[in-house]
Amino acid sequence: MTNNNMYFVANWKMYGNTADINKAISVIKLTKLKKFAKHKIIYCPPYTLLKTFYNKVKNSNTSIGAQNCHSNSDYGAFTGSINAKLIKSTGAKYIILGHSENRNNGETDLSINKKIHSALKENLIVIICIGEKLSEKKKKNTYKVLKKQLKNGLKGIKKFENIIVAYEPVWSIGTGIIPKNFELSRNINNIKKILTKLKKSINIKILYGGSVNPKNAKELAQINEIKGFIIGGASLSAKKFIDIIKKSIN
Numbered sequence: 456m457t458n459n460n461m462y463f464v465a466n467w468k469m470y471g472n473t474a475d476i477n478k479a480i481s482v483i484k485l486t487k488l489k490k491f492a493k494h495k496i497i498y499c500p501p502y503t504l505l506k507t508f509y510n511k512v513k514n515s516n517t518s519i520g521a522q523n524c525h526s527n528s529d530y531g532a533f534t535g536s537i538n539a540k541l542i543k544s545t546g547a548k549y550i551i552l553g554h555s556e557n558r559n560n561g562e563t564d565l566s567i568n569k570k571i572h573s574a575l576k577e578n579l580i581v582i583i584c585i586g587e588k589l590s591e592k593k594k595k596n597t598y599k600v601l602k603k604q605l606k607n608g609l610k611g612i613k614k615f616e617n618i619i620v621a622y623e624p625v626w627s628i629g630t631g632i633i634p635k636n637f638e639l640s641r642n643i644n645n646i647k648k649i650l651t652k653l654k655k656s657i658n659i660k661i662l663y664g665g666s667v668n669p670k671n672a673k674e675l676a677q678i679n680e681i682k683g684f685i686i687g688g689a690s691l692s693a694k695k696f697i698d699i700i701k702k703s704i705n
Contacts, residue, residue: 461494461495461682462494462497462660462682462683462684463495464497464520464551464621466551466687467499467522467690468687471500471691476504477511479693481693482700483496487516490704494704495516496516498690499521499551501522502522505545505546510546513546519545520550520579521542521550523550523551524542524573526538526569526570528572539570539577542577548579549580549581550580550582551584552582553567553583553585553604564604567607568608571583571612572611575612575618581618582619582685583608583621584623584685585604585621585623586622586625587626588600588626592624597645602649605646605653609653620646620659620660620661622664623663624642628665629687630665630666636677636678639663640678643661643663647680661681661682663678663685667689668699669699673703676704684703686699
């Protein structure tokens with residue numbers, strides 16, 4: 456049975472312009488319909504588009520989020536950086552942290568943890584990304600990797616109302632390859648067990664990310680453990696994004 460109150464997070468990465476925002480209007484209009492009102496649609500464009508995008512969605516059920524931030528919560532001499540305080544000022548409500556593409560560029564669990572604390576201080580809702588590499592999967596180290604990322608990433612956090620976990624197997628992002636249904640169910644249930652053992656909230660919503668598209672969205676949405684998707688390339692197309700949303704909730 457398809458989940459209620461699903462999350463659809465559009466991660467635009469380093470793509471998009473004002474013309475793409477205008478094309479997204481059809482998605483924004485969708486959220487105003489009663490059938491879709493209970494679901495969360497979140498656009499995470501590049502920093503340069505945050506304010507413009509917010510002005511388009513502020514009177515709708517669509518929200519805006521950022522893709523990363525500096526770990527320092529105060530203003531300072533950090534050339535080329537943007538922190539959670541500045542992101543909050545654009546009208547953004549969510550933020551993606553710990554994405555594998557940033558981990559590959561040198562982000563550590565420690566730096567991600569600092570960013571999470573900074574974002575929570577500004578009352579942003581954090582979507583923390585975790586996931587194993589193909590080499591770790593082959594060595595059957597998935598559980599170990601997920602536990603380490605969660606334990607270190609969420610260290611020192613006491614309240615979890617503003618935390619969402621996105622399970623994104625690194626080997627699935629942009630490859631067109633997705634885990635088998637039983638693997639997804641097992642890994643997401645393991646994430647829940649890890650959170651429980653770490654004395655974190657069992658009610659944290661867990662999303663899936665990695666090659667989600669209109670062809671596989673319906674089947675993936677049937678997995679009860681999945682409470683939504685974080686979507687990359689397909690979300691840049693309003694048509695594909697709408698298809699994913701409709702197939703996921705019908």
